Amino acid sequence: MTPTLLRMTLAVAVMLGVGVVLNIFSSQQRYAEMREAIHRPSAPAPVLATNKMSREAEARRVADAVRRQLENRGYLLSSTETPAPITLPAAILAFEFDHNLGLTAEPTEDLLKVMIFAQMPVARQHTVRADTDVARDLIGEVQRALAHLGYGEPDITMELDAKTRTAIRKFERARGLQVSGRVSAPLIKSLGPAFDPTKVQTATTRPDGNATTLTASNESGDRVPSGGVTVPVRSVATLSGRSVSG
Numbered sequence: 001m002t003p004t005l006l007r008m009t010l011a012v013a014v015m016l017g018v019g020v021v022l023n024i025f026s027s028q029q030r031y032a033e034m035r036e037a038i039h040r041p042s043a044p045a046p047v048l049a050t051n052k053m054s055r056e057a058e059a060r061r062v063a064d065a066v067r068r069q070l071e072n073r074g075y076l077l078s079s080t081e082t083p084a085p086i087t088l089p090a091a092i093l094a095f096e097f098d099h100n101l102g103l104t105a106e107p108t109e110d111l112l113k114v115m116i117f118a119q120m121p122v123a124r125q126h127t128v129r130a131d132t133d134v135a136r137d138l139i140g141e142v143q144r145a146l147a148h149l150g151y152g153e154p155d156i157t158m159e160l161d162a163k164t165r166t167a168i169r170k171f172e173r174a175r176g177l178q179v180s181g182r183v184s185a186p187l188i189k190s191l192g193p194a195f196d197p198t199k200v201q202t203a204t205t206r207p208d209g210n211a212t213t214l215t216a217s218n219e220s221g222d223r224v225p226s227g228g229v230t231v232p233v234r235s236v237a238t239l240s241g242r243s244v245s246g
Contacts, residue, residue: 059107063088066107069115070095076185086197087185089134094184097160098122105135126182128160137200139164142183145194146171 067088070076075091089105096103099122101114130136140158147154151174152167165181172179175190188195 062109062112063107066092066112066115069112086138086188086200089138089200090183090188091185093135093138094180094182097126097182100125100127102131103127103129103135103139103160104132105130105138106132126160128162130158130160133201139183141195141197141199142168142187142191144199145191145196148194149191 067076070088070091073095075095076087088107092107092111093103093105095101095115096105096111099114101111104111130139136158139160140156143152143156143158143164144154146152146164146167149171151171152163155163157164160182168183168187169179169181171177171190172181172187177186177190180187
């Protein structure tokens with residue numbers, strides 16, 4: 001082999017060697033990039049937004065179910081008549097008053113469970129203390145409206161106390177309504193412009209769907225959480241609070 005041919009052969013061998021080395025390095029780099037792409041954590045999903053939408057959808061579902069229960073029981077007009085938004089908390093307040101429940105005026109899942117599973121006679125005693133801002137605002141605005149129309153005293157207690165119930169009865173008799181002495185959807189409608197719904201915060205369900213914890217008294221007097229498996233039949237559901245007769 002001549003020196004020229006030997007140099008050419010060596011040059012080709014070197015070039016081939018360099019190509020092999022570069023190919024191996026490139027393959028390793030692509031492999032590393034592929035592994036990094038596989039194990040790279042993906043962008044976090046909008047969990048908070050999804051959870052918020054789920055909670056809002058659940059709140060609407062519970063509110064619609066409570067509305068249907070109130071319509072079936074005569075506390076609320078048919079939804080086809082598109083009642084004012086404030087009439088739902090007013091109807092809830094009437095139902096809670098009639099059955100000695102804590103006054104929340106909120107369409108909670110606990111309230112729905114009591115409506116569906118508990119057979120509750122009209123209570124002989126009634127809770128007068130409002131347990132939520134919605135109920136307090138609603139009762140307070142009814143008191144203001146009644147005082148403005150000449151019924152009752154301008155004493156805004158935000159409780160459904162004896163003076164307030166007496167003023168409601170006087171108003172109901174004067175307007176030809178069924179005399180109940182409690183806040184109700186028909187009462188709100190009859191108060192007309194004297195009642196300012198903007199003074200009452202919107203009735204909303206808390207994210208967990210439970211504004212308060214309802215309990216029920218069974219026949220032995222024991223407290224049974226309504227959020228459990230069953231609600232005792234022939235019981236009167238109640239919340240801790242001040243109650244009065246009549």
